[in-house]
Amino acid sequence: MKQFKKIRRWVLGAVLAFSFNACNFLEQPVVTLVPDEFAITNGNQAKVAARGLFHRLQDQSLYGERLITVTGTLADELLWVGTDPGNRELELNEVQATNISIGGVYSKIYETVHQANSIIERVAALPDDDAVIADVVRKDVIAQALFVRALLFFHAALIWGDACMPLNSNFESNLVIARTPNHQVLLQVVKDLKDAEKVLKAGNGGEIGSDEDRCVPTSTACKALLSRVLLHTKQYEEAEAYATEVIAAYASLDLYRFSALWTEENKTSTVAAESILELYFDISDNNSLAFWFETATNGGRLEYVVGPEIARVMKNKGGVARLPASVRGGTTTYVNKYRDVQNGTDRVKIIRLAEVYLNRAEARARLGNEIGAKNDLLTVRRRAGASTLVNVNDDLLTLIYEERALELAFEGHRWYDLKRSGQILDVMGNENPDTWASNDTLMPIPAREFFLNRNITQNPGY
Amino acid sequence: MNKLKHILLFLLMLGLGVAQAWAQSTITGTVKDTDGEMLIGATVAIKGTQKGTQTDVDGKFSLEIPVGATNILVSYAGHVTQDIEIGNRSTIDVVLSLTETEEVVVVGYGSQLKKNFVGAAAIVDAEAMEKLPVLTINQAMQGQAAGVQVISSSGMPGGGISVRVRGQTSLSAGNNPLYIIDGVPMVNGSLGQVGFGGQNTSSLAGLNPDDIESMQVLKDASATAIYGARAANGVIVITTKRGKAGKPVISFTMNRSWGKETNRITMLNSSQYRNLINEAKENDGVSITPIDTTINTDWLNEVFRVADIADYQANISGGEGKTRYFASFSHRDEKAIIIGSQFNRYTFRANVTNEASSRISFGTNIAASYDLNNRVNGDNNIYGVLSTAILCPPNVPVYTKDGEYGTWQFANPVATALEPRYANTNLKFTGSAWFKYKLLKGKTEGEGLSLRTDASTDYNGYIEDHFEPSTTTQGRPKGYGVYTSRTIIRWVVEPVMTYSKVSDNYNIDAVVGMTLQKTTDQQANATASVFPEDFKNLTYMRSASIKDGAFSTIDFRTLKSYFGRVNYTLKERYTLSLSGRADGSSAFGPNRRYGFFWAAAAGWVISDEAFFEPLRDKINLLKLRTSYGLVGNDQIGNNIWQRAWGVAAYLGNPALTTVRRGNDDLSWESSHKFDIGVEASFYNNRLNVNLGFFNTNTSDLLFAKQLPSTTGFVNQAFNIGKSNNRGLELEVRGTIIDKSAIQKGGFKWDINVNMAYASNKVVSLVDNNPIFSGFSSAILIGQPFNAFYALKSLGVDPETGLMMYEDVNGDGIYSQNDFQYLGSAFAPLYGGITNTFSWKFITLDMFWQLNYGNEIYNNNWEFIQTMGTDAWNQDASVLNRWRQAGDKTSLPRAGYRSAASINNNLSSSRFVMDGSFSRLKNLALSFNVPKNVAQKMKMQSARFTVSGQNIWTITKYKGFDPEVSSFGEDNTSAGTDFLTLPQLQMFTLGVNASF
Incomplete structure (x- = not known):
């Protein structure tokens, strides 16, 4: 019996041991992520989420590199000299639907659009209570999201032609979404930008200001971007009007030294800059542009150099101020606009005043205002230190496009401009006579997207 | 006590006079083992009493025998207890043999x-x-x-x-x-x-x-x-290892090995390289620029060296009374075959157990290790030593005339090996302490009811201390430093109760228990640049001018489980086993936090049946077993079920971004496993055969389900599909020739074969699309994991020198729509064969490893057979390239910048090759010093070994080595070879001595 008592004691002890239950033993804290339901619950969080959109634009597949290098390599602007076999496809205009760069650009565009849509919906759904979110914050956050969405739809429309255009964050419908005709996408871009423009505060016109004024969109940035997009939709009057508004808000372009745009000076707010919108990078939130453009000696990987034809034109017509700030080198010409291999803090221009002048010049030329167009062109050339003589026999539009190639080199414009001007068939046909085909003006829908959503059609030739 | 009472009573009844005749006497004697070794502390007890004594340090005993005692029991741990009749003897010398422990x-x-x-x-x-x-x-x-x-x-x-x-x-x-x-x-x-x-x-x-x-x-x-x-x-x-009863045994082992790579590929020399590029340019109408060939560097020769491995082991073990101990120390210094790479390891271990009383026992196992791994970059890495040595053109010098490193597009292979510091250290500590209390004793030692609690910890402290000076590509322009630390601590508490009972007819043993486990993973990381390179010794971040980045984070994971098992054996031949476990894991969402897993099994020892009697002299064991059950796999990231946003930065301020879509219904992977097997032993265990069949159906495969990007996410954690594994396993252990039984030192040949023939298949996926991975790998329904999926090459057109592929859909374009299954990294047949020959004091071991039926994607060739670039060197196989119409070869024409040259190099079956191999993994000749000679040298034993590892490989694979996987342990793109360091072929000398 004594033994039984002992057993009972021990069994009891064991049962106790077995059932000791640190109540929340399986509830462990997560310290690196925010659960979805707690992400956007008030105005301050909404602002943090909106800032996240610009962090997303910094992605290597977007303005952090690919939007610049992919389009540059597809065009004659950049020559691929590196190792990535995907870049070889871009260089020779023989892009496969499996191309990783194109796939990355596609994914990052739509991931960012999704975040913009989520922000728009959630911020709109927050209670109408100033303690939660002030009305001005609500409108501002939504307008910023609209701007980012418009910017990315613009790229999608230019890269793929007809493009998927999710306007909400609904999972089920976006899973099977079909492509929207190109023109309709561009009209949506115009609409979003106009909506955003009404809400966002004006830019400071290039005056001394904080990074906030140049690194997040303003109503001026909306107008500036509209002046570009409306060229693609051939709405030249409106394009000219928006450009004029932007230019009016700034002092003359002559004031700004071209070189200051590409050096450390650009980052210090005491230098009046012409960036209407540029993407901020810092040492812990950096980009790899300089890394891919710089030689191994300078710590880079040299994946791309300047295309020989662009290099030749640049050397002839670049201008004393613009040439050295844009390129350097002899037989091999290197990109000079992104130099900070060490820290990767070169800012990327999304839109700047010189482009708006050229947008207006193009709109004016299309509208038959030759004098106005020429003035704008010369404004840009004058600052570049390039020739201000225009031959009477020259086609003004051709000169404007050439000027864009020089002024906006390595800023992600060339391929789009070639397509808009219609020069692409000649230019790329000369560059890659063996591999160029007219279908190459559009990129393939990435194979994975095509597989995963059967409502998506592939572009011809892929 | 009762028995003694009965005896006394009985004696009393017989009368005192009778008792007088059995006067008390004393016996003396010794206790030895079969080797003639004196046994210290052996128990000599009088049967039927509690009286007894123990042998002294000389193995001697002396015991007073009371009246009426007839037998003594002599026992010693690990030896067979002897029951000896005293008779008239006053001196009894006992020899105890080792217990034949049942396996x-x-x-x-x-x-x-x-x-x-x-x-x-x-x-x-x-x-x-x-x-x-x-x-x-x-x-x-x-x-x-x-x-x-x-x-x-x-x-x-x-x-x-x-x-x-x-x-x-x-x-x-x-x-x-x-x-x-x-x-x-x-x-x-x-x-x-x-x-x-x-x-x-x-x-x-x-x-x-x-x-x-x-x-x-x-x-x-x-x-x-x-x-x-x-x-x-x-x-x-x-x-x-644990100590055994007896005097302490000290054992030393030393091994020294020298090695080289199992195989080396050949790259082009400078003039071959120049000719190729010129030909490629000429073919594509590109103007030729002169290429300097005055320098001719054999880069592979520059980076490979003779590996040198030294391994030292020392341990001491023994046991006295109720305590057993084992302690060991080891050191290994491994200079790898690639320059700049060295691995050093120190390990310590102490295991102690004690039986404090007949009810209480406890023990600890403590192990610590420290390793220092001076690594170099490898594989698919542009700063890798071997990768750059393969790719770097031969006309680049190791050093220029000025003594600087020669440069090309990427890292100088020698600089990238010797200049950076990649010192990675790991301090690992595992320790456990257990305490066992026998609540209820049974008839024998193993029986009864016990409670045992184990508390253990596994600590891993990993530090990466890196510096890349400006002499390396990565360190440009002014040096780059990285310091990371990661600490993973796991602690486990497991109270377990066991019950065991043996009766004439049946055995039962049962286990119930609980586990509480917590793993904490803490990481930190800092990077800095711009070092004061005028002072070469200042390579730590304290001296860096720019502190680039830093982060720290912590992650917890817990497991709470209850488990149990019952085994019931009837008549020593029919066994039934039931087991189950309820697991709760913090990694899963609240809806799916718990899982229940179970199994049932039965076995039948046919050879113990009466009807088997006539066969028993030939077949001494025949057993049939089968089992079925459900087990799980929880090796997934923490909380990936949760839809979440992450925090990044913009404009120096926090910025939220969407991170993952999450999946509330995410649950465990579960495997239904069926197993049936037969085990047989023939001729008194001289031949043992174990044959089994298994079939595993795994469902709810966890994978990142691909989503169209338009949803805002590229993938989502999902239970996407099912897989099946089935196969046969065979194990044969046998002694083919044994003359040692007849004559000591006679020839003996043992063979040990294990083989598996299996299949592996993806049964279903949530959508039927291939999931791409690695370079040319994919997950395909109906095929094994790690399938290769690309174009099918139809060889080179002898007229044009262009590669031809199968255009499956006939659209005139070679695209992913034309991809085909081209084999997989899965080897359906694999195993090992060990032959051991011994004769007198010499033993020869021969161990073959076999891997048959798998393919390798030789991505090296996709790079070094490009024949369309001057960016890197090419494999010597390109000397067989197509040159003119009519050439019949497997390698296309060289081309520099044409559609044809891109087409020639598409991912295709051209790069998929048979990866089967059989390899003489170990051939060892050892010489055991005869025992009497060893004893003269005051040693228990001594052994000298000469051996070779990986000395012979039979394979058709054309890369470095068929045992390769560039993506490491990746589960979807195994079997790809891309700039990976081959295995070692070693020659080893070894000495082992114990005292």
Whole structure:
């Protein structure tokens, strides 16, 4: 019996041991992520989420590199000299639907659009209570999201032609979404930008200001971007009007030294800059542009150099101020606009005043205002230190496009401009006579997207 | 006491006079073992009484025999107890023989007699393991257990090794088995934060294989269900060495090895390189620029060296009274075959057990290891030593005339090996303490009811201390430093209650228990640049001018489980086993937090049946076993079920971004496992055969389900599909010739074969699309995991020199729509064969490893047979390229910048090759110093060994080495070879002595 008592004691002890239950033993804290339901619950969080959109634009597949290098390599602007076999496809205009760069650009565009849509919906759904979110914050956050969405739809429309255009964050419908005709996408871009423009505060016109004024969109940035997009939709009057508004808000372009745009000076707010919108990078939130453009000696990987034809034109017509700030080198010409291999803090221009002048010049030329167009062109050339003589026999539009190639080199414009001007068939046909085909003006829908959503059609030739 | 009373009463009844005749006497004597060794502390007791004594230091005893005593019992741990009639003797010398312990299988929370074990397990021969001078326990296991496939991903020391028990079942959840060492579930996987190409390190590299006493691979559901949600990939149960009763034994082992790569590819020399580029340009009408060929560097020669490995082991073990102890120390210094790479390891272990009383026992197992791995970049890494040595053109000098490193597009291979510091250290500590209390004693020692609680910890502190000076490509322009630290601490508390009863007719043993386990993973990381390079010694971040970045984070994971098992054996021949485990894991969402896993098994020892009697002299054991059950796989990231946003930065302020879509319904991967097997022993265990069949259906495969990007996410954690593994396993151990029984030192030939023939298949996926991975790998329904999926090459058109591919859909374009299944990395047949020949004092071991039927994607060739670039060098095989119409060759024409040249180099079956190999993994000749000679030298034993590892490989593979996986342990793109360091071919001298 004594033994039984002992057993009972021990069994009891064991049962106790077995059932000791640190109540929340399986509830462990997560310290690196925010659960979805707690992400956007008030105005301050909404602002943090909106800032996240610009962090997303910094992605290597977007303005952090690919939007610049992919389009540059597809065009004659950049020559691929590196190792990535995907870049070889871009260089020779023989892009496969499996191309990783194109796939990355596609994914990052739509991931960012999704975040913009989520922000728009959630911020709109927050209670109408100033303690939660002030009305001005609500409108501002939504307008910023609209701007980012418009910017990315613009790229999608230019890269793929007809493009998927999710306007909400609904999972089920976006899973099977079909492509929207190109023109309709561009009209949506115009609409979003106009909506955003009404809400966002004006830019400071290039005056001394904080990074906030140049690194997040303003109503001026909306107008500036509209002046570009409306060229693609051939709405030249409106394009000219928006450009004029932007230019009016700034002092003359002559004031700004071209070189200051590409050096450390650009980052210090005491230098009046012409960036209407540029993407901020810092040492812990950096980009790899300089890394891919710089030689191994300078710590880079040299994946791309300047295309020989662009290099030749640049050397002839670049201008004393613009040439050295844009390129350097002899037989091999290197990109000079992104130099900070060490820290990767070169800012990327999304839109700047010189482009708006050229947008207006193009709109004016299309509208038959030759004098106005020429003035704008010369404004840009004058600052570049390039020739201000225009031959009477020259086609003004051709000169404007050439000027864009020089002024906006390595800023992600060339391929789009070639397509808009219609020069692409000649230019790329000369560059890659063996591999160029007219279908190459559009990129393939990435194979994975095509597989995963059967409502998506592939572009011809892929 | 009762018996004594009865005897006394009986004696009283007989009368005192009779008693007088049996006057008390004294007997003396000695107790020895069969080797003639005196046994100290042997018990000599009078049968039927509690009186007794123990032998002294000389093995002598003296005992007073009371009246009426007729027999003495002489016992000693580990030896057969003898019952000796005293008779008239006054001196009795006893020789005790070793107990013939019935073979047991160490299973989860206990051990079972092998005869009645109804699960499927492979017992790795610890002796065979000892003969291999390898670094890690996984390497030691290679080819030693049926159904266990071990593939090193490269020849880097301390590198990752994939271990697959009965094949891969999972895509994204881990496929590594669960390692239980002395009851402690080990932290497994890579600890590093900095990428070195595909090569990961393994946290198990800190374990010294020489400390292992026994190693069992538990394979089926019955053997593993008690580990529930962690058991789907099998469980490897390792017991480390314990002391044996007797004097302390000190043992020393030293091994020294020299090695080189198993195979080397040949690259073009400078003039061949120039000719190729000129020809490529000419073919494509590109103007030729002169290429300087005055320098001709053989880069592979510059970076390979003779590996030099020294391994020292020392241990002491013994036991006195109720205490057993084992302590060991080891040091290994491994200079790898690639310059700049060196691995150093120190290990310590102390195991102590004590039986404090007949009810209480306790013990501790403590192991610590420290390793310093000076790594170099490898594999798919543009700063890799071997990768740049393969790619760097031969006309680049190692050093220029000015003494600077020669430069090209990427890193100078020698600079990238010698200049940076990649010092990675791991401090590993595993310790456990256990306490056992016998609540209820049974008739024999093993019986009764006991409560045992184990508390254990596994600590891993990994530090990466890196500096890249400006002389390296990565360190430009002014030096770059990285320092990371990662601490993973796991603690486990496991109270377990066991019950065991043996009766004439049946045995029963039962286990119930609980596990509380918590793993904390803490990481920090800092980077800095701009070092004061005028002062070469200032290479730590304290001296850096720019502190680039820093982060720290912590992650917790817990497991709370209840488990139990009952084994019932009737008449020693019919066994039924039931086991189950309820696991709760913090990694899963509240809806799916708990899982229940179970198994049932039955066994029948046919040879014990009466009707079997006539066959018993030929077949001494015939057993049938079968099991079925459900086990799980929880090796997925924490909280990936949760939809979440993450915090990044913009404009120097926090910025939220969407991170993952989450999946509330995410649940465990579960494997339904069926197993049936027959075990037989012939001719008194001279031949043992174990044949088994298994069928595993895994459902709810966890994988990142691909989503169209338009949803805002590219993927989502999802239970996407099902897989199946089935196969046959065969184990044969036998003695073919044995003359040693007749004549001591006679010739003996033992053979040990293990083989598995298996299939692996993806049964279904949530959508039927191939999932692309790696370079040319994909997950395809109906095919094994790690399938290769690309164009099918139709060879080179002799007229044009262009590659031809199969245009499956006939649209005139070679695209992903034309991709085909081209084989996989899965080897359906694999195993090992060990032959041991012994004669007198000489033993010859020959161990072959076999891997048959797998393919390798030689991505090297996709690079070094491009023949369309002057960016990097090419393989010498391109000398056979097409040059003019009519050339019949497998290699297309060279081309520089044309559509044709791109087409020539598409991913295709041209790069898929037979990866089968059979390899003489170990050939060892050892000389055992005769015992009498050893004793004269005051040694117990001594052995000298001369051996060779990987000395012969038979393969059709055309790359470096067929044992390769550039993506390390990746589960979807195994079997790709891309700039990976080959295995070592070694020559080893070894000495072992014990005192």
